[in-house]
Amino acid sequence: MAKKIGRRTFIKQSTVAAAAAGVTYRTGVSFAAAGAQADEAKVDALLGRMTLEEKIQMLHGTLRRGFIGYVPAIPRLGIPELTLTDGPAGVRHGPGTMFPAPVALAATWDRSLARDFGAALGAETKAKGQNILLGPMVNIVRVPEGGRNFETFGEDPYLTAQICTAEIRGIQSQGVMAEVKHYAANNQEKDRLQVSAEVDERTLREIYLPAFEAAVKEAKVGSVMAAYNKVNGTFSSENTHLLKDILKTEWAFDGFVVSDWGATHSTVEAANNGLDIEMPGGAFFGEALLAAGRAGHVSQATIDDKVRRILRMMVRFGFLDRPAKVGPIDFKAQRQVARRVAEAGVVLLKNEGNLLPLDISSFKSIAVIGAYADRAASGGGGSARMAPLNTVGPLGAIADKIGNRAVLQFLKFVPGKDLSKSDPPTTGAGLLADAAQLAKECDLALVFARDFETEGADRAAITLPDEQDELISTVVQANPRTVVVLNTGCMVLVSRWADVVPAIVQAWYSGADDGNVVADVLFGDVNPSGKLPITFPRTREDTGVVTAEQYPGANGKGLYAEGVFIGYRHFDKDNIAPQFAFGHGLSYTTFEYGTVKLSSKRIKPGESLTVEVEVKNSGRREGAEVVQFYVQDLQASVPRPIKELKGFEKIVLRPGQAKVVRINLDARSMAFYDVTKKQWLVEPGQFKVMCGSSSRDIRVSAEFEVGA
Numbered sequence: 095m096a097k098k099i100g101r102r103t104f105i106k107q108s109t110v111a112a113a114a115a116g117v118t119y120r121t122g123v124s125f126a127a128a129g130a131q132a133d134e135a136k137v138d139a140l141l142g143r144m145t146l147e148e149k150i151q152m153l154h155g156t157l158r159r160g161f162i163g164y165v166p167a168i169p170r171l172g173i174p175e176l177t178l179t180d181g182p183a184g185v186r187h188g189p190g191t192m193f194p195a196p197v198a199l200a201a202t203w204d205r206s207l208a209r210d211f212g213a214a215l216g217a218e219t220k221a222k223g224q225n226i227l228l229g230p231m232v233n234i235v236r237v238p239e240g241g242r243n244f245e246t247f248g249e250d251p252y253l254t255a256q257i258c259t260a261e262i263r264g265i266q267s268q269g270v271m272a273e274v275k276h277y278a279a280n281n282q283e284k285d286r287l288q289v290s291a292e293v294d295e296r297t298l299r300e301i302y303l304p305a306f307e308a309a310v311k312e313a314k315v316g317s318v319m320a321a322y323n324k325v326n327g328t329f330s331s332e333n334t335h336l337l338k339d340i341l342k343t344e345w346a347f348d349g350f351v352v353s354d355w356g357a358t359h360s361t362v363e364a365a366n367n368g369l370d371i372e373m374p375g376g377a378f379f380g381e382a383l384l385a386a387g388r389a390g391h392v393s394q395a396t397i398d399d400k401v402r403r404i405l406r407m408m409v410r411f412g413f414l415d416r417p418a419k420v421g422p423i424d425f426k427a428q429r430q431v432a433r434r435v436a437e438a439g440v441v442l443l444k445n446e447g448n449l450l451p452l453d454i455s456s457f458k459s460i461a462v463i464g465a466y467a468d469r470a471a472s473g474g475g476g477s478a479r480m481a482p483l484n485t486v487g488p489l490g491a492i493a494d495k496i497g498n499r500a501v502l503q504f505l506k507f508v509p510g511k512d513l514s515k516s517d518p519p520t521t522g523a524g525l526l527a528d529a530a531q532l533a534k535e536c537d538l539a540l541v542f543a544r545d546f547e548t549e550g551a552d553r554a555a556i557t558l559p560d561e562q563d564e565l566i567s568t569v570v571q572a573n574p575r576t577v578v579v580l581n582t583g584c585m586v587l588v589s590r591w592a593d594v595v596p597a598i599v600q601a602w603y604s605g606a607d608d609g610n611v612v613a614d615v616l617f618g619d620v621n622p623s624g625k626l627p628i629t630f631p632r633t634r635e636d637t638g639v640v641t642a643e644q645y646p647g648a649n650g651k652g653l654y655a656e657g658v659f660i661g662y663r664h665f666d667k668d669n670i671a672p673q674f675a676f677g678h679g680l681s682y683t684t685f686e687y688g689t690v691k692l693s694s695k696r697i698k699p700g701e702s703l704t705v706e707v708e709v710k711n712s713g714r715r716e717g718a719e720v721v722q723f724y725v726q727d728l729q730a731s732v733p734r735p736i737k738e739l740k741g742f743e744k745i746v747l748r749p750g751q752a753k754v755v756r757i758n759l760d761a762r763s764m765a766f767y768d769v770t771k772k773q774w775l776v777e778p779g780q781f782k783v784m785c786g787s788s789s790r791d792i793r794v795s796a797e798f799e800v801g802a
C-alpha cells in the first residue's frame with residue numbers, strides 16, 4: 095500500500111541532468127551543426143598549410159620544466175601550445191585547492207555537485223594557464239588492494255558514468271578540455287606497465303567501458319588517455335579494437351587519444367591502431383613517426399586524421415582564439431566547493447543508539463586518539479597528489495568546535511613510539527595501554543584511523559596499517575562510547591571491531607578541509623548523506639577477485655575470470671553478506687518509501703519505462719536520501735546479476751516532507767551485451783525493478799514484462 099504522505103514534488107531525472115549540464119547535448123553533434131561545419135572548414139584550412147614536420151610536432155609531447163604535458167605552439171599558423179596537467183583531485187600546476195578524493199565525490203551520488211566539482215577544477219586549470227585536465231579517472235574498482243582506488247568512482251559502471259559525465263561537463267564548461275582516463279581496464283598498480291587484462295568482450299562492455307562510452311557520447315569529452323596495461327594481449331596505446339573499432343568508429347569519438355606517460359611502445363602499430371599523441375616525450379611519435387610517414391608505413395591520411403582531431407578540439411574549445419593564460423583564482427570559492435563535496439560524501443556506516451550526532455553538553459571530556467588525528471587526511475599519492483595551500487586536521491577542528499565546553503585530550507598513537515610525550519619511546523603494547531587508559535578516563539573516545547593509497551603500488555593488504563585495528567579494539571573495550579572515523583581511499587576490513595564499535599564514519603580523503611568536514615558531521619552541523627560507491631567485505635576472501643590468476647595475475651596476465659560479477663554483483667550472486675553494502679549510508683533522520691509505480695507493466699524490446707516512488711522524511715531533521723533503483727532480468731539466457739544499479743536521485747527533504755522520485759529506464763538499462771550479435775540486447779521476459787536505500791536495503795519492488 096502506498097502511504098499517504100505530505101506535499102509532493104516531482105523530480106524528473108532527465109530534466110535534473112539537463113539543468114545540471116546547462117547545455118543541450120545532441121548525439122553526434124557537440125555544438126550547432128552549422129558551427130561544427132565552420133569549425134571543420136577552419137581545421138582543414140589550417141591542416142592544408144602545415145608541413146609534415148609541423149604535423150609531427152603536434153603528435154608528441156616536448157619535455158618542458160614545470161609542465162606535466164606540453165605540446166609547443168606553431169606561431170606561424172597561430173596554433174597555440176597545449177598544456178596538460180593533473181589531475182582528478184586538484185590542479186597540480188603549482189599549489190592550489192586540494193579537493194577531496196574522487197571516491198568521495200562518487201559517494202555523494204550527486205550529479206549537480208559533480209558538475210560543480212568539475213567546474214571548479216576547470217576554473218582553476220584555466221587560471222593556471224593550462225588547457226587540458228588529466229581526469230576524471232573512471233576505471234572501475236576491481237582489485238580491493240588497488241593503489242588508485244581512491245581516484246575512481248567506485249565499483250559500479252552506472253554510478254561511475256553518471257558522476258563522470260557531470261564532472262566532465264563541469265570541467266569543459268570552463269573552456270578547459272577534460273581527458274578521461276585510463277582507457278581501458280586499468281585496474282591494478284602491480285605490474286601496471288605490462289600486465290594484460292584478460293577480459294571477455296561482454297565484461298568489457300558492461301563493466302569497464304560504460305563510463306568511457308558515456309564520457310564520449312554524452313559529455314563530449316575532448317580527449318581520452320590510453321592506459322599503461324595491455325588488454326587481451328595488446329597494449330592499450332596500440333589496441334585497434336579499443337581505439338579504432340570501439341572508441342573512434344562505434345562511439346564516433348571525434349577528439350584525440352593521448353598515451354599515458356610512457357605508455358607508448360611502438361611507432362607504426364600505435365599510429366595505425368589509433369593513438370594520436372605520445373606523452374610525455376617523442377620517442378616513438380617524434381623522429382620515428384616522421385620517418386615512418388615519409389616511408390609510407392604510416393599514411394598521410396592517418397597522420398592528417400590525428401592532427402585534424404587535435405585541431406578540431408582546439409577550435410571547439412576556443413583554444414585558437416584564447417591561448418592558455420594565467421589568471422586570478424578565487425581560492426575561497428574553490429574551497430567552498432571542495433568542502434561541500436567532502437561533506438556530502440561522508441558516509442555514516444553505523445550509528446547504534448544514535449550516538450551521533452554528538453551532543454557536546456553531555457560530555458565533560460573527549461579523547462581524540464590516532465596517529466594522524468592532528469593532520470588532515472586530505473588526499474592520496476601519485477599523480478593525484480595535490481600540494482594544498484593549507485589544511486585543517488580533525489584535532490584542530492574538533493578543538494575549535496567544542497571550545498571550552500569540554501576537555502579535549504589527545505593521544506598520538508604511533509605503534510612503538512609515543513610522540514605526544516617526551517619520555518623515551520614505549521613499546522606498542524605500552525601505548526595501547528595508554529590509549530585504553532585515556533579512553534577510560536574520558537566520557538567519549540574518537541579514534542581516527544587511516545590508510546595511505548597511492549599510484550604506483552597496490553596496498554599490501556586491505557586491513558588498516560600500523561596496528562590501528564588493535565588500537566580501535568583496545569579503545570572500545572576501555573570505553574564503549576567510541577566513534578571511529580575512517581580516512582581511507584577505499585574499503586578496509588573492519589570486522590575485528592565493527593560489531594562492538596557503536597558509530598563508524600567513512601570520511602575518505604576529504605581534501606583541505608578534512609578536519610572541518612569530519613567535525614561538522616560528528617557534531618551534527620552536517621547531516622551525513624553519502625552512500626558507499628564500493629562494497630566493504632567482511633573478509634578479503636569474500637570478494638570476487640581471490641585467485642592469483644585473477645590478481646596480481648600469472649605469466650603477465652590478469653584473468654578477469656569473475657566476468658561481470660564484481661563488487662555487489664558478486665556478493666549477490668554468491669549470497670554473501672557484506673560488512674557494509676554498496677549504496678549503504680545512514681542519516682541522522684529516517685526515510686519512508688511508498689510503493690513503486692511503473693508507467694507500464696508490459697513493454698516491447700527497445701521501449702523505455704518510467705518508475706516512480708514517493709519518499710518521505712519520517713524523522714525530525716532535514717536530510718538527504720539517495721533513492722536507488724536496481725534492475726534484474728528474471729529470465730535471462732545468459733548469467734546476469736541479481737541487481738544492477740540503473741537509476742538514482744539524491745533528494746533533500748525537510749521533516750515530514752515527501753517527494754516523488756521518477757526515473758526513466760531506457761532499453762540499455764535492461765540490456766546485456768550480446769557477443770554473438772555484437773550489440774546490446776533486451777530479451778523478452780519478466781524484469782524486476784528494486785528501489786531502496788542501499789543495494790541491500792531494498793524497500794519496494796515491482797515487475798514488468800518485455801513482450802516478444
Ligand code: BGC
Nearest residue numbers: 162180181228275354355477
Ligand atoms: C598516470 C596518469 C597521469 C600521468 C601524468 C601517469 O603516471 O597514470 O594518470 O595523468 O602520469 O602525470
